[in-house]
Amino acid sequence: MASRHLVWADGSSSRPVSRPNIIFILADDLGYGDLGCYGQKLIRTPNLDNMAAGGMRFTQAYCGTSVCAPSRCSLMTGLHMGHAPIRANRSVPPEGQMPLPPGTFTVPRLLKDAGYDTACIGKWGLGFWGTGGDPNKVGFDHFFGYICQKKAHDYYPDYLWRNGVKVPLDGKTYSHDLLTREALDWIGRPRGNPFFLYLAYTLPHPAYTIPDLGEYSREDWSEQEKIYAAMVTKLDHDVGTLLELLKNKGIHRDTIVFFASDNGPQSSKIFNSTAGLSGGKRGMGEGSLRTPMIVVWPGHVPAGRISDEPWAFWDFLPTCAALAGTRIPADVQVDGVSVLPCLLGGNMPGRKYFYWELHEGPCKQAVRFDHWKALRNKPGHPLSLFDLARDPSEKNNLAAKMPDLAARAEEYMKEARVETPEWPLNGNGMEGSAED
Ligand SMILES: [Ca+2]
Known part of the structure; x- marks a missing residue:
């Protein structure tokens, strides 16, 4: 780690932050309420x-x-969904999804240019090899896993990809175990630079399958429920293995680790996977959009702190810039803000609003400002307004009672988005094939 410099993190008080390794572990379709620390009672x-x-x-x-x-x-x-180049799942033959446009600025590009070693291991889904979304073109030195998110439904694939080369498999090996092995190997490589690992796990997304039900085999649940619980617990186990490796290598104090899920859960009613929040995958409710989010960095991020300050995925890129002591190029538009001051024990930077949309069927939109949340499931329909401070489950629509706030939400929804030929507000969103 000889090449590291000490830099001052944006907004930090007086402590210098050495450019840490950065790991983002992303679960797939894991619910806000699926972890014990978020209130889960049945899954361990x-x-x-x-x-x-x-x-x-x-x-x-x-x-x-x-x-x-x-x-x-x-x-x-x-970027949030008002500006993002991809605002729906769309398959593109022969394999993969609608690619990032050529030249899109990304987290791995930012960190690669700042001298980091970079890897994506797991599920990609942002473009096939040779497109603008080719993982090796957007800044990852190393890629291993599923280039296509649809192929990732198969936990016993005939092949995975490593840097544009097909790696044939026997069709009998649980792919998650291969992803974990590759991640541990890559972290363990000797290197002189700090590293960034985007570990995009596929658990606990369907197909529901697992080699061993483990501690859930005797539960009085449906087979699918037992498998789902075992998938979440397996994910948990391997996060533990990775954190243990960091400790064993003596680099845990030099490594910031984020854990989150990419979207709300698909079902699993007995588990109360949204912790009582409304909606799930494909919706605009809090249960659709909220993710468990855990961040560790011993000696820097305060231990045991629970924060109710909102932040969102589009804050990750600017946060990485602050961590790496680098700047986002002036011609790159970013919607997020660095949350590093908050991660270091200070305040969360303020902002006007958070914005979401989704183009699968008629465009759905949501906006959050302060503790107010507005959403609309179809263009032209009246929006619903909720007070998250009093009504986090979004049961009591206040739009008629509070027309000024509803009008403000309406204004933000207009302001936040850029209409593009790909993502018209009044389109049907189904061009190409929608999928998981
Ligand atoms: Ca997902």
Whole structure:
């Protein structure tokens, strides 16, 4: 780590921040309420609960939107759904999804240019090899996993990809285990630079399948419920393994680790996967958009702190810029702000609003400002307005009672978005094939 410099993080008081390694672990379709530390009673997640105890746990952190590709697009580009180039899941033959446009500025580009070693391991879904969204073109030195998110439904694939080369498999190996092995190997490589690992796990997204039900085999639940619980617990176990490796290598104090999910859960009623919040995958409710968010960095991020300050996936890019002591190029538009001051124990920077949309069927929109949340499931329909401070489950629509706030929300929804030929507000959103 000889090449590290000490830099001052934006907004930090007096402590210099050395350019840490950055790991973002992304779960797939994991609900806000699926972890013990977020109130889960049936599924056991001791490692993530410990992680939260050793760092910060956010109770109002948000995904980019409520399905895979656009949410990940927001995470990688620092853009919310009013500006993001990808605002729905769209398959593109022969394999993969609608690609990031050529030249899109991304987190791996930012960190690569700042001298980081960079890897994406897991599920990509932002463009096939050779397109503008080719992982190796957007700044990742190393890629291993599924280039196509649809292929990621298969946990026993015939192949995965490593840097544009097909890696044939026997079709009998649980792919999650390969992703974990690759991540541990890559972290363990000797290097002189800090590193960024985007570990985009596929658990607990369907297909529901797992080699071993483990501690849930005797539960009086449906087979699918037992598998779902075992998938979440397996994910938890391997997050624990990764954190243990950082400790064993003595680099845990030099590494900031984020854990989140890309969108709300698909079902799993017995588990109360949204912790009582409304909506799930593909919606605009708090249960659709809120993610568990845990951040650890021993000695820097306060241990055991729980924060109800909202922030969102599009803040990750500017936060990485602050962590790496680098600047976002002046010609790059970013919607997020660095949340590093808050992660270091200070205040969360203020902002006007958070904005989401989704183009699968008629365009859905949501906006949050202060503790107010407005959403609309179809263009032209009246919006609903909720007071999240009193009504986090979004049951009591106040739009008629509070027309001034509803009008403000309406104004923000207009202001936040740029109409493009790809993503017209009044389009049907179904051009190409929608998918998970
Ligand atoms: Ca997902």
